Amino acid sequence: MNRVFNFSAGPSMLPLPVLEKAQKELLDYQDSGMSVMELSHRSGLFTDIITEANQLLWEVLHIPDNYQVLFLQGGASQQFAMVPMNLMVNSGKADFVHTGSWSKKAIKEAEKFGEVRVIASSEDKNFTYIPKIDSSMIDPEADYVHITTNNTIEGTAFSQIPDTGDVPLVADMSSNILSEEIDVSKFGLIYAGAQKNIGPAGLTVVIIREDLIGKAPETCPAMLNYKTFSDSDSLYNTPPTFSIYMAKLVFEWLKGLGGLKEMERINREKAQLIYDYLDASTLFASPVEKEGRSIMNIPFIIPGDDLDAAFIDEAKQAGLETLKGHRSVGGMRASIYNAMPMQGVMELVNFMEEFETKNK
Numbered sequence: 001m002n003r004v005f006n007f008s009a010g011p012s013m014l015p016l017p018v019l020e021k022a023q024k025e026l027l028d029y030q031d032s033g034m035s036v037m038e039l040s041h042r043s044g045l046f047t048d049i050i051t052e053a054n055q056l057l058w059e060v061l062h063i064p065d066n067y068q069v070l071f072l073q074g075g076a077s078q079q080f081a082m083v084p085m086n087l088m089v090n091s092g093k094a095d096f097v098h099t100g101s102w103s104k105k106a107i108k109e110a111e112k113f114g115e116v117r118v119i120a121s122s123e124d125k126n127f128t129y130i131p132k133i134d135s136s137m138i139d140p141e142a143d144y145v146h147i148t149t150n151n152t153i154e155g156t157a158f159s160q161i162p163d164t165g166d167v168p169l170v171a172d173m174s175s176n177i178l179s180e181e182i183d184v185s186k187f188g189l190i191y192a193g194a195q196k197n198i199g200p201a202g203l204t205v206v207i208i209r210e211d212l213i214g215k216a217p218e219t220c221p222a223m224l225n226y227k228t229f230s231d232s233d234s235l236y237n238t239p240p241t242f243s244i245y246m247a248k249l250v251f252e253w254l255k256g257l258g259g260l261k262e263m264e265r266i267n268r269e270k271a272q273l274i275y276d277y278l279d280a281s282t283l284f285a286s287p288v289e290k291e292g293r294s295i296m297n298i299p300f301i302i303p304g305d306d307l308d309a310a311f312i313d314e315a316k317q318a319g320l321e322t323l324k325g326h327r328s329v330g331g332m333r334a335s336i337y338n339a340m341p342m343q344g345v346m347e348l349v350n351f352m353e354e355f356e357t358k359n360k
């Protein structure tokens with residue numbers, strides 16, 4: 001077996017103990033004689049899996065009682081439409097903070113359902129920073145305010161969650177959910193595709209405050225209405241059973257590690273190692289302003305030189321995979337989600353140092 005350090009933005013690495021447990025249980029789950037993939041979603045064994053996954057997420061994120069966790073499909077991209085379909089229902093207005101490619105898609109989709117106002121944007125500097133938000137910028141009539149807490153492509157993240165007062169705050173947390181401690185009570189709704197910090201692709205997690213459920217109009221398709229999934233404990237139709245099982249194993253792993261407090265400490269240490277190196281380097285540089293830097297996705301560039309392809313190729317040969325930056329921004333990007341071990345980050349930094357020495 002030759003596992004590499006995979007710096008992919010998602011789907012990305014899963015914790016090795018999780019993969020090993022899944023492997024052990026793959027052919028015969030708890031003496032059922034079946035794989036989880038072959039279990040009915042109505043069976044007792046699967047009901048236990050989804051109930052435990054739900055409870056573990058609750059525990060790890062310290063979710064308050066007046067929220068519900070929904071296990072959905074369609075990715076975060078489906079939430080770009082589902083959020084306005086369900087929430088843009090009173091004034092028909094929503095305020096958005098525009099911080100990159102994913103917020104752009106969220107805005108475009110929401111515009112199909114109501115009046116979207118961009119209250120702040122970092123487009124003027126190529127999305128290399130997080131704009132300041134204060135409550136005076138928010139329309140008190142807006143049905144919600146939308147932010148992207150971590151911008152996967154641009155490598156920026158909100159270091160502080162804006163105070164939106166009585167207007168519900170909706171957050172696309174696809175690329176930093178479970179990476180650090182958060183106060184769920186600041187949000188009306190949180191959504192995330194699973195394929196970074198939660199588990200395999202196919203599952204989308206929504207954490208929604210109860211008063212925001214059941215507001216969609218009658219014409220809203222059942223599969224796009226949060227109430228459908230709230231009423232059925234996420235079992236309205238066949239859910240992505242194996243992805244939910246894997247998510248449960250990931251939540252167990254996180255809890256065993258010491259929860260989000262410990263995960264955040266490790267993640268900050270990993271990111272710091274790379275940023276400290278980038279800031280001292282005479283070859284590489286970070287394009288992102290210090291205050292807005294993500295601890296999950298770290299883009300870096302080699303200004304002036306045409307060395308990107310050589311770097312990516314040589315890194316791959318050294319077992320450091322998927323370091324190419326997103327096609328829209330170029331350069332390189334190291335995604336270091338929860339499952340990336342410190343060892344992988346140390347090997348990356350060592351490799352960068354060697355590359356820098358060679359190319360001085």
Ligand code: PMP
Pocket residue numbers: 009010074075076077078102148150151152153172173174175193194
């Ligand atoms: N939002 C963010 C911040 C993302 O990183 C991604 C995927 N990389 C998406 C939305 C889209 O997610 P999905 O592919 O699950 O629809």
